[in-house]
Each structure stands twice: as structure tokens, then as C-alpha cells.
Amino acid sequence: MTLLRSTASLLVLCLSGGAGAQTLSSPLPPGAAASQPQTALPAQGQGAGVHSPLSPFAPLPRRSDVVAWSTLTDITTKVEKKRIVPVYPEAVNALNQKTLRLQGFMMPLEPGENQRHFLLASVPLTCSFCTPGGPESMVEVRTRKPVKYQLEAVVVEGKFHVLQNDQYGLYYRITEAVGVE
Numbered sequence: 001m002t003l004l005r006s007t008a009s010l011l012v013l014c015l016s017g018g019a020g021a022q023t024l025s026s027p028l029p030p031g032a033a034a035s036q037p038q039t040a041l042p043a044q045g046q047g048a049g050v051h052s053p054l055s056p057f058a059p060l061p062r063r064s065d066v067v068a069w070s071t072l073t074d075i076t077t078k079v080e081k082k083r084i085v086p087v088y089p090e091a092v093n094a095l096n097q098k099t100l101r102l103q104g105f106m107m108p109l110e111p112g113e114n115q116r117h118f119l120l121a122s123v124p125l126t127c128s129f130c131t132p133g134g135p136e137s138m139v140e141v142r143t144r145k146p147v148k149y150q151l152e153a154v155v156v157e158g159k160f161h162v163l164q165n166d167q168y169g170l171y172y173r174i175t176e177a178v179g180v181e
Contacts, residue, residue: 049121049122049123049132049133049134049137050123050132050133051123051124052123052126054126055123055124055126057105057124057151057152057153058152058153059123060103060104060122060153061153063103063155065101066100066101066102066103066155067095067100067101067102067160069104069122069137071091071092071095072092072122072136072137072139072171072172073122073133073134073136073137074089074091074092075087075088075089075092075136075171085164085165086135086136086171088162088171092162093162095160095162096160096161096162097159097160097161098159098160099157099158099159099160100157100158100160100174101155101156101157101180102120102139102155102156102157102160102174103120103153103154103155103156104120104121104122104139104153104154105120105121105122105123105124105125105132105151105152105153105154106118106119106120106121106147106149106150106151106154107119107120107121107125107132107138108149112149113148113149114146114147114148114149115143115146115147115148115149116142116143116145116146116147117140117141117142117143118140118141118147118149119138119139119140119141120138120139120141120154120156120174121133121137121138122137122138123137124151135169135170135171136171136172138170138171138172139170139172139173139174140168140170140172140173140174141156141158141173141174141177142158142173142174142175142176142177143156143158143176143177143178143179144176144177144178145178147177147178147179148179154179155179155180155181156174156177156178156179156180157177157178157180158174158175158176158177158178159174159175159176159177160172160173160174161173161174161175
């Protein structure tokens, strides 16, 4: 029973977008009339992500040798031909095709201990079914040599690409990456 209760709590935390986000509740507050319009939950999976205070992983430490996630997540979007497309500020566009370092949490895209293709996220996963934030808070990474998977934050260095029309909806990619200590 305790495992079931813990699993249900984790699911609610995941669906609510983490601690500090709107939590799921009954459809109507107690005593409210059934004819009141209900407000929808805000869209999840957008923005920089929320580092849950319940996470067993420490937030990213400040480093002067990496690009700050606040730079990458400071974008807007617009609708163009029924698609949501990013509008990058000049500070982000200036990073395109540059070699840079980025720190974050690995989200493997392949099985195994050593990863050559993964997503790097600004916050750790709170559950395996939820994205930690929107596409502006994740970078696709392709490495030269495999990087050992770890739950703690990692730093990678490689050629940074600002994506204008990625078929998977990604905004950023790093190629020719290497792991940095």
C-alpha cells in the first residue's frame, strides 16, 4: 500500500509540473456551483523547467565557463502555418555555429551506459514520463566519443546549432561534443 501511495504521489507531482506548480485537485472547489466554468490547467512542458525541491539531485552549480540556461530559455514563439516556431533573440543567434560548453542533466536516447546521442536538460527528470521543460530547456547532443551516463549534472563542449525548422521540434543541438570534467 505504501508503494502505491508513493507512486500516486509521484504521478501527481509529475502531472502538476513539479513542486511549486499548480497541483491537481477536484474539478470544482467545495461549495462551488456546478454551472461555473472550469479553468484548464496551464500547458505543461513549456519554459525553463522546474527543479523540484524534492529532487535528490542538486541544482546546477554556477559556472563561468558554460552558457547559462537563462540565455537559451529567453525566447518567444509565434504561430506560422499552424506550427509554433521559436523567435530567437540576438544573444542566442550569436551562439550559432560556435564551439561552447553547456551543463545539464542527461536524458538518454539510446540504451546502455555509454551515450553518443542524448538530450541535455536544464533540470533533472522528475519522472520518466514527463519532459522537464519546453524545447528551449533541452539540447540534443551528438558526441565524438561516448559519454558515460550519470544522474548528476554533466558538462559537454561542442559545436552549437540554433535550429530554425527541426523536424522533431528541437530548438538546439550540439555536435562533435566531448564530455568535460
